[in-house]
Amino acid sequence: MDPRIREHAEIIANHSVDLQAGDNVVIDAHPVAEDLVVALHEVIGDVGANPVTTSQRTGKRQQRAYLRAADDEFETPAHELALIEETDVYIAIRASDNVTQTSDVAPETSAAYQQAHRPILDERLSTRWCLTQYPAPANAQLAEMSTEAYENFVWDAVNKDWAAVREHQGQMVEILDPADEVRIESGDATDLTMSVAGNRTINDHGEHNLPGGEVFTAPVPDSVEGEVLFDMPLYHQGREITDVYLEFEDGTVVDHAAEKNEDLLTEVLNTDDGARRIGELGIGMNRDIDQFTYNMLFDEKMGDTVHMAVGRAYDETVGEGNEQNDSAVHVDMIVDMSEDSVIEVDGEVVQRDGTFRFEDGFEE
Amino acid sequence: MDPRIREHAEIIANHSVDLQAGDNVVIDAHPVAEDLVVALHEVIGDVGANPVTTSQRTGKRQQRAYLRAADDEFETPAHELALIEETDVYIAIRASDNVTQTSDVAPETSAAYQQAHRPILDERLSTRWCLTQYPAPANAQLAEMSTEAYENFVWDAVNKDWAAVREHQGQMVEILDPADEVRIESGDATDLTMSVAGNRTINDHGEHNLPGGEVFTAPVPDSVEGEVLFDMPLYHQGREITDVYLEFEDGTVVDHAAEKNEDLLTEVLNTDDGARRIGELGIGMNRDIDQFTYNMLFDEKMGDTVHMAVGRAYDETVGEGNEQNDSAVHVDMIVDMSEDSVIEVDGEVVQRDGTFRFEDGFEE
Numbered sequence: 001m002d003p004r005i006r007e008h009a010e011i012i013a014n015h016s017v018d019l020q021a022g023d024n025v026v027i028d029a030h031p032v033a034e035d036l037v038v039a040l041h042e043v044i045g046d047v048g049a050n051p052v053t054t055s056q057r058t059g060k061r062q063q064r065a066y067l068r069a070a071d072d073e074f075e076t077p078a079h080e081l082a083l084i085e086e087t088d089v090y091i092a093i094r095a096s097d098n099v100t101q102t103s104d105v106a107p108e109t110s111a112a113y114q115q116a117h118r119p120i121l122d123e124r125l126s127t128r129w130c131l132t133q134y135p136a137p138a139n140a141q142l143a144e145m146s147t148e149a150y151e152n153f154v155w156d157a158v159n160k161d162w163a164a165v166r167e168h169q170g171q172m173v174e175i176l177d178p179a180d181e182v183r184i185e186s187g188d189a190t191d192l193t194m195s196v197a198g199n200r201t202i203n204d205h206g207e208h209n210l211p212g213g214e215v216f217t218a219p220v221p222d223s224v225e226g227e228v229l230f231d232m233p234l235y236h237q238g239r240e241i242t243d244v245y246l247e248f249e250d251g252t253v254v255d256h257a258a259e260k261n262e263d264l265l266t267e268v269l270n271t272d273d274g275a276r277r278i279g280e281l282g283i284g285m286n287r288d289i290d291q292f293t294y295n296m297l298f299d300e301k302m303g304d305t306v307h308m309a310v311g312r313a314y315d316e317t318v319g320e321g322n323e324q325n326d327s328a329v330h331v332d333m334i335v336d337m338s339e340d341s342v343i344e345v346d347g348e349v350v351q352r353d354g355t356f357r358f359e360d361g362f363e364e
Numbered sequence: 365m366d367p368r369i370r371e372h373a374e375i376i377a378n379h380s381v382d383l384q385a386g387d388n389v390v391i392d393a394h395p396v397a398e399d400l401v402v403a404l405h406e407v408i409g410d411v412g413a414n415p416v417t418t419s420q421r422t423g424k425r426q427q428r429a430y431l432r433a434a435d436d437e438f439e440t441p442a443h444e445l446a447l448i449e450e451t452d453v454y455i456a457i458r459a460s461d462n463v464t465q466t467s468d469v470a471p472e473t474s475a476a477y478q479q480a481h482r483p484i485l486d487e488r489l490s491t492r493w494c495l496t497q498y499p500a501p502a503n504a505q506l507a508e509m510s511t512e513a514y515e516n517f518v519w520d521a522v523n524k525d526w527a528a529v530r531e532h533q534g535q536m537v538e539i540l541d542p543a544d545e546v547r548i549e550s551g552d553a554t555d556l557t558m559s560v561a562g563n564r565t566i567n568d569h570g571e572h573n574l575p576g577g578e579v580f581t582a583p584v585p586d587s588v589e590g591e592v593l594f595d596m597p598l599y600h601q602g603r604e605i606t607d608v609y610l611e612f613e614d615g616t617v618v619d620h621a622a623e624k625n626e627d628l629l630t631e632v633l634n635t636d637d638g639a640r641r642i643g644e645l646g647i648g649m650n651r652d653i654d655q656f657t658y659n660m661l662f663d664e665k666m667g668d669t670v671h672m673a674v675g676r677a678y679d680e681t682v683g684e685g686n687e688q689n690d691s692a693v694h695v696d697m698i699v700d701m702s703e704d705s706v707i708e709v710d711g712e713v714v715q716r717d718g719t720f721r722f723e724d725g726f727e728e
Contacts, residue, residue, distance in 0.1 A: 024443040031395030034425065041426040045433030050441035053419045053426060061398065062405040062417060069409030077414035079388040079450035086443035 001035050004155040008132070009039035012091060013047065015162050016130040016207050021048035023088040030058040033095040033134035040091065049089070056080065057092055060101035067105045067113060074116035084123040094297065095134035099142050103238055132158065132210040133297055143293035156288040157211040157298060165213065166205035169285055171358040172215045172350075177201040179345045182219075182281065184306055186341035189229035189245065194219035194281065198319035204301070213286025213301035218313040221277045221325045222251035232305065232334035235294040241265050244333050252276050253310070269310065274327025279313035282306065282332070283343070296332055304338040304354030365399050368519040372496070373403035376455060377411065379526050380494040380571050385412035387452040394422040397459040397498035404455065413453070420444065421456055424465035431469045431477060438480035448487040458661065459498035463506050467602055496522065496574040497661055507657035520652040521575040521662060529577065530569035533649055535722040536579045536714075541565040543709045546583075546645065548670055550705035553593035553609065558583035558645065562683035568665070577650025577665035582677040585641045585689045586615035596669065596698035599658045605629050608697050610674075616640045617674070633674065638691025643677035646670065646696070647707070660696055668702040668718030
């Protein structure tokens with residue numbers, strides 16, 4: 001077994017979910033991730049916790065068969081709920097042998113199934129949970145990389161000194177958390193301002209998401225003004241949307257365009273009122289993620305980028321008394337900040353061309 | 365997908381476990397059995413039941429990793445117990461990519477783990493459960509067959525008209541259930557008598573075991589007299605024992621021998637007092653099982669054989685007021701009855717050279 005798999009398992013157990021003796025653990029994984037599941041079992045045995053392995057989320061071929069055979073009426077399965085109610089630690093390993101396995105399931109069937117499983121999802125989110133990635137060949141294919149290069153990419157991004165990451169990212173949290181106005185400028189097409197006054201900035205250092213590597217907050221919904229060109233591609237419902245352009249007035253999208261699949265972008269924005277407002281501002285700080293791989297677990301943490309999501313704001317980012325943007329969607333879009341770009345906070349430049357003011361090489 | 369896999373899935377659902385809308389189902393399977401798991405999901409979706417897939421029993425590589433890392437103190441995991449307590453139907457699919465995967469786990473560790481999981485096993489047995497087999501290459505290898513020949517073998521034995529089997533076997537149940545004395549004679553070495561008075565004969569027609577294909581009961585423990593040569597091999601704890609010879613007086617083994625691995629046989633018989641007595645008499649009636657495959661799920665149902673187990677008697681076979689043989693073990697051993705053999709019940713020949721008296725070709 002590649003020693004990086006055991007390292008990955010130890011980071012999940014010891015850093016991300018803080019595994020303890022007696023913990024009841026659920027690992028959900030596709031068989032292509034077997035090596036990581038086995039390495040996790042070594043750690044779980046060593047610690048004295050209790051593993052159960054399922055393939056509810058990741059066994060897409062069986063899920064497709066089930067959903068295509070079912071009518072659209074689902075109930076919340078009492079046995080699956082009972083399992084997760086007694087679970088302390090939930091580890092979901094993304095990996096697939098075909099990332100388009102559910103492409104011929106009717107979206108309304110999937111939606112009805114997810115709706116019925118919402119209480120199970122809520123219970124998962126109340127455990128010490130972690131979502132991570134195993135570098136399976138099909139995931140490498142989605143990233144347009146060889147399997148070996150993708151393995152290097154994933155394990156470089158995941159197997160890090162996360163305490164050091166927390167400390168490094170903490171410098172950006174200290175700037176953003178007490179701030180009022182944020183301005184994002186990039187090239188000719190992006191000049192956007194927003195208020196984050198009263199909202200909280202979260203330091204994502206590899207706990208719920210592994211890899212981590214971003215700091216994120218929410219704008220005050222009505223405060224967003226200006227225009228932005230998301231020059232990194234967006235992969236939504238199995239389709240790519242490129243060069244998304246959004247123009248905001250009083251926090252709401254008043255004009256939009258895209259180079260490819262603009263109709264899909266329009267559909268997202270028309271979901272509900274909240275889908276035309278920004279629910280998240282994130283700053284990618286994981287420089288081991290140095291290329292786009294059509295996988296938001298990685299893409300949004302890419303070094304020298306910022307991302308914004310139209311739609312729902314995360315609870316933990318919204319300060320007491322502030323409005324929380326509500327929507328059925330949360331769709332992240334990414335701006336490359338590595339060239340001809342600045343982030344200003346309360347009138348002061350805090351990042352120029354990807355370099356933060358607390359880093360070497362920053363030019364005032 | 366081979367159409368025989370869908371047929372297998374439909375027999376499990378519609379015959380073995382009588383699947384109903386709203387049933388909470390657990391399928392435990394190794395990934396090599398994925399096709400059958402997918403086919404079961406089609407049926408489960410169609411019926412409107414709720415599937416959860418686990419690999420607790422069959423994920424031997426992860427189990428080995430866990431058990432080797434653990435100390436020998438285990439608790440009953442509350443989440444695994446909660447899952448099975450809310451489960452209506454439990455389907456275990458035997459299949460492996462290496463049947464010797466746990467050969468380097470210490471037996472005392474496995475025993476301690478199984479002891480802690482006993483409440484979970486008890487809950488499984490209170491569901492509508494089925495144990496079946498998927499013909500994976502490693503299982504074919506154990507059977508010393510090509511994968512294709514083994515697929516044919518498994519699906520011939522499994523995909524049958526089980527209502528017709530029940531009716532055919534019912535004729536033997538009608539003979540054995542009210543009987544007193546049973547005599548098994550084969551060749552020069554086997555001449556054994558026992559009483560089954562007051563005990564019940566069970567018709568195994570593919571419910572808990574798929575394939576089914578036997579009728580079985582328990583002898584009155586002290587009644588077994590004579591000698592028996594089990595001329596089919598026995599596979600116990602990963603080792604083969606051949607030509608087991610047992611001599612009984614007053615129901616207890618007073619002499620024993622084996623051609624190969626006699627020490628292992630001695631160990632079995634020395635487990636406890638009950639291990640020297642017979643707990644089961646079974647008559648194999650599935651003639652599609654026409655060869656020995658080192659898999660008791662099949663071997664004990666082989667046509668033209670009888671099997672006896674030293675050790676524990678099954679609850680359902682012991683009549684009210686009769687003694688139930690108790691032991692920590694239940695080890696089945698098989699006699700070939702196809703030549704120079706008779707089964708007599710209360711002094712009447714009911715099978716000669718494998719042919720029952722209710723079948724064509726029977727010679728009085």
